[in-house]
Amino acid sequence: MTFDAVILDSHVVLPTGIVDKNIVIDQGKIVKLTSDIPQCDSKINARGLVALPGIIDPHVHYGVYSPIEQAAVTESKVAAVGGITTMMRMLRMGGSYRKNLDSHLSESAKSHYVDYTIHASILHESQIDEMEFCMKKGITSFKLYMNLGDEVGHVYMDMVPGKNLLVEDKVEISSKIVERVIEKASALGCNVLVHAEDYQMCSCGIREAREKNKNGLGAWSESRPAESEVKSIITASEMARKAGCTIYFVHIGSQTAMDAILKERKNGTKIFVETCPHYLTLSHESQQGYLAKVMPPIRSSKDTERIWREMQGNTIDTIGTDHVANQLRLKIGGNTVWDALAGFPGMGTMLPILLSEGVNRGKITLPQLSNLTSLNAAKIFGMYPKKGIIQKDSDADLVLADLKAEKKASAELLGGFSDYTVYEGWTLKGWPVKTLVRGTMIAEDFKVVGNPGFGKFIPRPTS
Template structure:
């Protein structure tokens, strides 16, 4: 720090800060767009005022740009195809490019004792550019006893895979730190396990994330589809029909009402699933939250590449319209990505529909897609983007008001947006471990140009700061 700056700060500490963002159009959820200067000190927002004359170690001119609360991606798979000590680096880097300041990992451990999470937490330290939190997938009955332990560790959300059972019971687990290859496991989410997770989760006031699909229905359709030699993403959608989602929504809702649970439905992309959740929500006695993903807003099953294979599948044009409508009208609470950090040689299997793996990367394109297709496409407002990518997520998962808003005392997790910047999405631009994107070649208008995590600039003009590696911290949630 220069002598002149030091002298300035000594004269009036109340009128000094580490960083001053000037001429900002701050998008403050539930308030609106506020023209102000944002003073940041010790990683937090110090003041929001018009035309502040504060001395600062660094000034950032945000004229002509929106400043949003940093995006929180509630649905990220990393640590599955590369161990967490490597995956954290590549995927948090990609997140920073996309304006994401907190990523929430869907952890899948097969151990009978969830105290094995300690190794994952240790290996995650020092490996992230941005902040991170964890959802614990409960995959076997022996793990249910550890739900109170997980809460004490700051992991207060649980994932239920209702889609695992019957002949569809194989899933890849997270690797041990330093381990390579893939780790396969069998999961049978029977009624007894389902009930015990919801009961204990509700008792601990945990949020229960639900993958709602009926595996018996899907398994039968897939068996027939293979016999008939079906191919293409329309076949994949037909083999995992929206009705199987609706059936599972009704089933888990009965348990949710019985125990008074907080149910959070992940990756909802069909009109049938939306209708089923709304019908159950009206019955009361449980809290309902709905997440969708960018792919359900941009792609239909007419997409010609198997890279678009995902669970649940991308659907019809009318489903896409329904999801946009629900997002615009406040029915959908959050947008997550269901980001999977895999590569084409793993993803594509033998190149056919049935051997290809489900899932693809998406953490860096979440905001650009919502800005291009949503705001610049006149479908949703910039205020709505801030709500569904940050504010609602922070509130649902116990991070608010440290995260999810722009106000005095909150973490300085901020993303500066240039609504006119048009860039072609490419794997190189997105900087993930993945070497492909379903948006490859798309010209998206509206991109983050600066990402700040707790007062540290981790990305500027597409370049991720190397000295920011290790800045990301674990966010423990009560």
Template structure:
């Protein structure tokens, strides 16, 4: 028995048209203007609605250890919420595990997620300055089925730029992707110590402690390395429009640089750190000024960003409010479930971007970047039957009662949206339909690079 979607506005890589799409088993079997149902098909009328490839959130942290605690969303709750928002694939992070070598750490994380993820998933492998690794490990990651590495220019696991350069060169030889959390550590540490000395430790100083110049400086240094060696880099969670300008200029110069931003940087500014709920909005990098937020939108509209992710790293109120200092508050927010609806409402419904542009940023481009295409990220015959149907006229207001994350709040609480997912299909199975979660046990699969 198959699933036949009838009369929807289908967005493929090549065109957008009103038509039908049929799934047989786990894959797309036919796409066309009019498809006759096969006996036993479940026929679903999607007239007036948009049919997109399942969304890929290429930056999530489920069940991530923070000291002795974990983020509130484990694989189960995080991926369940993802499906309710039209996300069918996520890319999580594997970090070094005590007692394991690098490949063993990757395998440990993949197996930890197995049997607990409702969505399909891949991994970025983290290399850090506080754990031994070798450049030969990078090739082992690719042989395992992962083609991306995560590095940091700040935090305790910072890598120096000489080490980063060596990794970028090795990854380029293997046609792998290096993703980097880019903030200049020296600038941040100097600012933090200065604020502490002045007794300015309230969360209202969070954005001041990690100024946007720390992000632009780190990206400038990475651009220089890439240009010198003719290698590429991917910048994660760009927070400032000034950084986006720098990336835009580098791209025009031919530098092999790609970048992502997140809905919270597009929707919120640093004024929230003055309010009573300030801890709920602490993340790294922090939210920026209103001018930088608006500039970020300008650069997204003009095509500077390759895709949009969430950096989903969820906590509940208890985990967020245990401290009221900017340097002790847990950094991270929920986001996967609201990725598509927020970007559709604020981008497409308000006429800032086209549905086709959004599809590329949320599905096609991350799939191509991380080696998941054409299995994922596109509506093609033979591709996985990962589908999200969005009703462009449905209006909702985001609240903790609407969303499914284990976090007891939404970053976008009270935001009115126009356009919302009504149906999610994962590899030919209806996962979410008209507000109801439809799956039993988690059946998400680890997706190896193609």
């Protein structure tokens, strides 16, 4: 018989090692790894390249600063160029999921180049009763923003599909909401994603810093101290331990937060940890201006070193980008760090950063990188073995990377809605050169060759 395609001569990254085999693809699935060259309609020469399972980005914000039918197009293009084959959207809405989810799903279905799925944020008490509804739609993970409340409770929601209008809301994530979501998620067999920063401590910290006319990313970090992360980590972990719920702490980037999590794990709470490329590469000491303003803040170079060590020791499970599809004119609101928007784009630079600063510097191995960026997320979020691994019967989601390629990162190279990157001008060694989703080439040499609407929503079962 004739198969659809074969990828020839790449170094194939498996969870525990690397093999030199050809990857045979048929009807979107991996058929086998082989040393032969079976009859195929197309042959992809990958000599000198490594084949990684397509990256799963567990943490993406898009649809907030442009409506989803536009954001899905622009941001899934960046994903494709960056080697990301499944993007997990952090959906935020103020109203009812029952009323509004379908319009997000139908607009999404028409406009993605790569596969995608959704985490539903629970921002108001009334949404707790809609968790079963979300589950029936294949959404089996829920997000809590413990940083939102009080004077720091204002947040932009996702836009209403079809309407290019910012949607601001006031949110107060009380400990009662946190507890109810954790209990309910446990009963439903769902994971809870937690943004761990205590809003009261952050409110207070920001007020004090502004009164003293402090400025800069150092002041931003000081105003939202790591202790505020610790407070939320302890609260959520204790509740989860009692309820038997699994917690996934998003964007952990400080030594102090890491210490607290390791302690709570020892106490018996089931915890997964995500970090982001910026907590591995940026510190407030090294960054000028406000572009790298993010929540939680980038910390010191000591913290970045510690996060690398935790990755090396496998105590960190995943890497998410916390990609925010915004633009400079929105980002820089005034002359101080307090006026700038938090968050920045990251999907296009995630893999090159990890290849350049991690693999090529000998800090992590390719299998480690692959497990951190694909396998573990697939397992945690109910997509394994369909996604996350190069093996027989899995989706042929693949990224072929050239470890020797050197290029300067720029917003122009990566594309998307954003007109800047915090890595502008960084020369990175190691770039994705081909991205395949379910066996179809979506991006090649920084050009998107796929079609919008090809990317599919991946419904997920509960554990």
